[in-house]
Amino acid sequence: MTHDPQTKPEIDAPTGPAPDELRITDITVGDGDEAAAGSTVKVHYVGVEHDSGEEFDASWSRGEPIDFPLAALVRGWQEGIPGMKVGGRRELVVPPHLAYGPAGGGHRLSGKTLIFVIDLLGVR
Known part of the structure; x- marks a missing residue:
């Protein structure tokens, strides 16, 4: 299955309990440069809360991708993202300890398992 890189992904409402560990699913495997741990990545993404399915953030909604060093992003x-290739779309299901920490941690998403669908547009 491939995706349309011009189209914001739809994330289906999750079923079942949230995982305790990071879950990585390639929706489309890219064929461009590969992201490494020290890379700066240019991505389009959508993020939803696992429990509610509610979107909390999306670069698509702002009309432009983000460009960040991986080291500046949540664990x-x-x-x-490392190992992902440009042109790919990947889903990450991120438990709280790899996102914004346990409930009461001071961030509005603390204690929540998050789902991101990420399109890798560039690596440097």
Whole structure:
């Protein structure tokens, strides 16, 4: 299955309990440059809460991708993006300890398992 890189992904409402570990699923495997742990990545993404299925953030909604060093992002992204190739779309299911920490951690998403669908547009 491939995706349309011009189209914001739809994330189906999850079923079952949230995983305790990072879950990585390639929706489309890219054929471009490969992201490494020290890379700066250019991505389009959508993020939803696992329990509610509600979107909390999306670069698509702002109309432009983000460009960030992986080291500046949550651990789930730091662990889940390396090995991905430009042109790919990957789903990451990120438990709280790899996202914004346990409930009461001070971030509005603390204690929540998050689902991201990420399109890798560039690596440097």
